[in-house]
Amino acid sequence: ELANRMAERGADLVKKLFEQGEMVTVNQTIDQDTAELLVEDFGHKVKRVSDADVELGLSRSEDDEASLQPRPPVVTIMGHVDHGKTSLLDALRGTDVTRGEAGGITQHIGAYQVTPKNSGPITFLDTPGHQAFSEMRARGANVTDIVVLVVAADDGLMPQTIEAINHTKAAGVPMIVAINKMDKEGADPTQVRTRLLEHEVIVEEMSGDVQDVEVSALKKQNLDKLIEAINLQAELLELKANPDRDAEATVVEAKLDKGRGPVATVLVNKGTLRRGDIFVVGAQQGKVRALVDEHGKQVKEAGPAKPVEVLGLSGVPMAGDTLTVVENERRAAEVAEYRAEQLKKKRLATAPTSVDAMFGALADKTEEYPVVVKGDVQGSVEAIVSALHEISTDDIKVRVLHSGVGAITESDVTLAAASGAPIYGFNVRPNANARQAAEKQGSELRYYDVIYDLIDETKAAMAGQLGPER
Ligand code: GDP
Numbered sequence: 001e002l003a004n005r006m007a008e009r010g011a012d013l014v015k016k017l018f019e020q021g022e023m024v025t026v027n028q029t030i031d032q033d034t035a036e037l038l039v040e041d042f043g044h045k046v047k048r049v050s051d052a053d054v055e056l057g058l059s060r061s062e063d064d065e066a067s068l069q070p071r072p073p074v075v076t077i078m079g080h081v082d083h084g085k086t087s088l089l090d091a092l093r094g095t096d097v098t099r100g101e102a103g104g105i106t107q108h109i110g111a112y113q114v115t116p117k118n119s120g121p122i123t124f125l126d127t128p129g130h131q132a133f134s135e136m137r138a139r140g141a142n143v144t145d146i147v148v149l150v151v152a153a154d155d156g157l158m159p160q161t162i163e164a165i166n167h168t169k170a171a172g173v174p175m176i177v178a179i180n181k182m183d184k185e186g187a188d189p190t191q192v193r194t195r196l197l198e199h200e201v202i203v204e205e206m207s208g209d210v211q212d213v214e215v216s217a218l219k220k221q222n223l224d225k226l227i228e229a230i231n232l233q234a235e236l237l238e239l240k241a242n243p244d245r246d247a248e249a250t251v252v253e254a255k256l257d258k259g260r261g262p263v264a265t266v267l268v269n270k271g272t273l274r275r276g277d278i279f280v281v282g283a284q285q286g287k288v289r290a291l292v293d294e295h296g297k298q299v300k301e302a303g304p305a306k307p308v309e310v311l312g313l314s315g316v317p318m319a320g321d322t323l324t325v326v327e328n329e330r331r332a333a334e335v336a337e338y339r340a341e342q343l344k345k346k347r348l349a350t351a352p353t354s355v356d357a358m359f360g361a362l363a364d365k366t367e368e369y370p371v372v373v374k375g376d377v378q379g380s381v382e383a384i385v386s387a388l389h390e391i392s393t394d395d396i397k398v399r400v401l402h403s404g405v406g407a408i409t410e411s412d413v414t415l416a417a418a419s420g421a422p423i424y425g426f427n428v429r430p431n432a433n434a435r436q437a438a439e440k441q442g443s444e445l446r447y448y449d450v451i452y453d454l455i456d457e458t459k460a461a462m463a464g465q466l467g468p469e470r
Contacts, residue, residue: 002030002035002038002039003026006039006042006044008042010026011026012042013026013038013042014026016038016041016042017030017034017038022034037467040367040467041467043367063241063242063245063270067242067244067245068240068241068242069240069241069242069243069304070120070238070239070240071239071240071241071243071303071304071305072113072120072121072122072123072234072239072304072305072306073122073123073145073146073230073231073233073234073237073239073305074111074123074124074125074143074144074145074146074267074305075122075123075124075125075144075145075146075147075148075230076124076125076128076133076144076146076147076148077089077124077125077128077147077148077150078128078129078130078133078147078148078149078150078164078167078168079128079149079150079151079152079160079161079164079180080150080151080152080155080157080158080159080160080161080164081160082152082155083150083151083152083155083158083161083180083181084150084152084180084181084217084218085128085129085150086128087180087217087218088148088150088178088180088215088217089124089126089128090217091217091218091220091223092114092116092124092223092226092227093106093112093114093124094220095114095116095117095223095224095227096114096115096116097115097116097117098114098115106294106295107294107295107296108126109253109265109292109293109294109307109308109309110125110126110127110252110253110265110307111123111124111125111126111252111253111265111267111294111307112124112126112294112307113294113305113306113307116223116224116227117224118224119227119228119231120231121305122227122230122231122234123267123305123306123307125143125144125252127252127253129160129164130160130163130164130167130168130411130415131410131411131414132319133147133167133171134167134170134171134411134414134415134417134418135319135320135414136250136252136319136320137171137418138320138414138417138418138441139318139319139320139321140320140322141250141251141319141320141321141322142171142173143250143252143267143269144171144173145173145174145234145237145239146173146174146175146176146230146233146234146237147164147168147171147173147174147175147176148175148176148177148178148226148230149161149164149165149168149175149176149177149178149201150178150180151177151178151179151180151192151196152180152181153179153180153181153182153184153187153188153189153192153214154181154184154185154186154187154188155181156188156191156192156195157192157195157196157199159404162199162404163402163411163415165196165199165201166401166402166415167402167415167418169401170370170401170402170415170418170419171418174210174233174236174237175201175210176210176211176212176213176226176229176230176233177192177196177201177203177210177211177212177213178212178213178215178226179192179193179212179213179214179215180215180216180217181216181217181218182214182215182216182221182222183216183218183219183221189214193205193206193212194206196210211229211232211233213225213226213229239305241268241269241270241271241304241305242270242271243270243271243272243303243304244271244272245270245271245272246271246277246324246325246326247268247270247271247272247273247274247277247279247302247323247324247325248268248269248270248271248322248323248324248325249266249267249268249269249273249302249322249323250266250267250269250320250321250322250323251264251265251266251281251282251317251318251319251320251321251322251323252265252266252267252307252319253265253319254316254317254318254319254321255316256316260311261311261313262284262313262314262315262316262317263309263310263311263313264281264309264310264313264316264317264321264323265307265308265309265310266281266302266307266308266310266323267305267306267307268302268303268304268305268306268308269304270304271303271304271325272301272302272303272304273288273291273301273302273308273310273323273325274288274291274300274301275288275289275290275291275300275301276288277325278325278326278327278328278329278331278332279323279324279325279326279332280323280324280326280332280335280336280339281313281317281321281322281323281324282317282318282321282322282339283315283317283336283339283340284313284314284315284316284317284336285313285314285329285332285333285335285336286310286312286313286314286332287312287329288310288311288312289311289312290311290312291308291309291310291311292308292309292311293307293308293309294307310323314336367395367396367397367465367466368396368397368398368399369396369397369398369399369458369461369462369465370398370399370400370401370416370419370420370421371388371398371399371400371401371416371421371422371423371424371458372400372401372402372403372412372415372416372421372422372423372424373385373388373400373402373403373404373423373424373426374403374404374405374406374407374408374412374423374424374425374426374428375403375404375405375425375426375427375428376405376426376427376428377405377427378405380426380427380451381403381404381405381426383451384403384424384426384451384454384455385400385403387451387454387455388400388455388458391455391458391459391462393462395466396462396465396466398458398462401415401416401419401421402415406428407428407429407430407431407434408423408425408428408429408430408431408434408438408445409430409431409433409434410431410433410434410437412430412434413430413434413437413438413441413443414437414441416443417437417438417441417442417443421443422443422444422445422446422461423438423443423444423445423446424446424447424448424454425445425446425447425448426447426448426449426451426454427448427449429447430445
């Protein structure tokens with residue numbers, strides 16, 4: 001099974017285990033630690049689901065190819081403050097042709113779906129910004145298919161633009177650049193494109209493969225072009241899901257509503273969620289009492305990529321939690337209770353993440369050593385980054401997720417946590433929020449004042465990650 005999932009030969013795995021002194025046959029069960037080492041030996045990445053899910057048998061096999069059907073893309077909008085993220089989300093909301101003036105007023109539920117002219121449905125997460133994006137990712141939830149990076153043409157690349165680029169890259173999510181505020185005097189889209197080159201974002205206009213669209217969210221100009229770009233990117237991604245199974249969904253927002261009790265907005269990843277379904281979500285359970293869409297209308301069911309509010313939960317889950325439909329209430333109670341117990345035990349809240357199959361995220365990749373670097377002056381940050389790149393080998397590469405001047409911030413921590421990367425502070429320390437976040441998310445903070453020490457320790461850590469064979 002493990003060999004299959006890695007697309008390797010079973011015999012090769014057995015051989016490797018023999019070499020390490022483990023006498024096993026191809027059908028034998030091996031423990032998790034051994035499996036993990038083996039997976040890494042073969043150059044793949046391990047994705048652990050929570051032990052609770054494994055023990056309770058919640059991990060499900062992947063859907064077979066024939067059951068998959070196209071699904072709408074899920075888009076997140078990022079960019080610097082005041083560059084027009086909210087305006088663009090509002091403008092895009094207005095492109096929906098399926099709903100006339102008579103339709104319900106759109107409410108904020110964390111995500112909405114629109115069907116623009118000449119387009120299929122598109123789902124937008126309407127909590128813009130990279131903080132929420134990386135927080136979800138840190139919890140194992142990758143719901144975003146495409147990032148739209150908004151850059152104001154009159155303001156150009158700003159610190160949060162660069163952060164957004166780095167977060168997007170770290171997540172491996174394709175990007176579309178929306179150059180906004182084109183109606184303004186002083187709009188300079190060429191400068192935006194040129195500056196993007198410095199961050200290895202090469203737009204089509206510059207002969208690269210990142211789509212760029214000039215828009216005005218205010219004047220609602222070129223929204224159709226942006227939608228076209230999203231659809232083109234979505235087509236390349238061949239987004240598919242099996243709608244005919246019990247639903248699995250991701251919580252994008254949750255709250256305690258005065259009148260309605262605990263409410264969670266979820267995005268269905270696979271399957272179809274229906275009224276009456278019994279489910280577990282994080283350490284909570286429930287039975288779907290009602291599904292409400294972004295217009296406040298009750299719907300009977302929600303298929304893949306369809307955002308809905310779920311009513312009928314026992315408590316408020318967390319954004320990033322996975323909702324899994326189970327066969328009956330007894331089972332739901334059992335799983336929820338087990339998870340609650342586990343959570344209590346692990347006071348360091350490394351909460352359960354995804355119920356994807358354990359090795360669902362296996363991917364062929366050269367080994368990487370991700371880091372985030374913050375320093376007191378530009379010169380040392382540059383020197384550190386270039387020295388780090390130099391110690392990359394054929395077996396393992398340093399990947400600087402983000403580097404910059406200044407204190408270690410909460411945003412640095414979420415970015416690092418999402419990739420399990422340490423954060424290096426060169427003559428800088430974290431601020432209070434960042435310190436708390438690092439503690440909560442279990443991120444490693446390392447402080448240096450000598451570049452040589454930083455490099456030396458990194459080399460040792462990289463060798464440790466590779467293990468003794470290489
Ligand atoms: P956010 O902080 O990125 O969400 O930015 P907002 O959407 O709140 O926009 C910030 C300001 O820029 C607001 O005053 C908007 O009216 C303005 N703005 C947004 N898009 C445009 C645009 O295309 N043209 C012009 N002239 N102003 C815009």
